[in-house]
Amino acid sequence: MLPLQLRQLPFYCLLFLVTYLSVMPSVETPGFELSDKVLHFLAYLGLAVWAYFGFPKAGWKLALIVVLWGIGIELVQWQLPTRAFELLDILANSLGALAGWQIMKGLQRICPRLA
Template identity: 45%
Template sequence: MVQFLNSRLFKVLFVIACLAIFAMSLMPGKQLPKDLPWDKALHFIGYAGLAFLARMGSKKHPSWQIVIGCILFSLFIEFLQQFIPNRGFEWLDLLANSLGVLTGVVVGFLLKPYLVKE
């Protein structure tokens, strides 16, 4: 299979994803759209994408470091949400985020040899 993507692209996309997740996670609850599908699925998908981009973009860090880093980022955001109107810390959000991180890293680990030229 042809490797056609550069890891630098994934690094840029990872930074953009971090900023987007951070901004959306710290919006006051009243500003969030009312017609969102199941909240936990969005957490899972967002953090799966984040971890996937991190795995695809990293040349140095092993997968376990990416998992820990992404979960700590999630924990930090959940902690900050305590101080945002109509938001709060939720263990189920942290669980959905963590399961997304694990899934994203595994998928990235499996696909990276086929998609990224080093």
């Protein structure tokens, strides 16, 4: 097993936070109106970006794992009485993960020392 590197810590922390918030009962925040799908997109975009930083040699397989994680979370929500399964959430999660990964690949082409 490889030792945890400091550059991987933000990814694991964000993965824990996204997972925790995804399985806890949803909370309405008064005065805060932002589309649920935008939040899904941004959360998985962030996961993909930090995955790229944490595991720069992992390649597209790690992006696929982030996408599959989002699908898995939605399947878990299907079983929870306080959450709801939505195909559009899967789409938003997947698009966010793929967008984050592509952004990082593009940035690395511009600045190879990025990762």
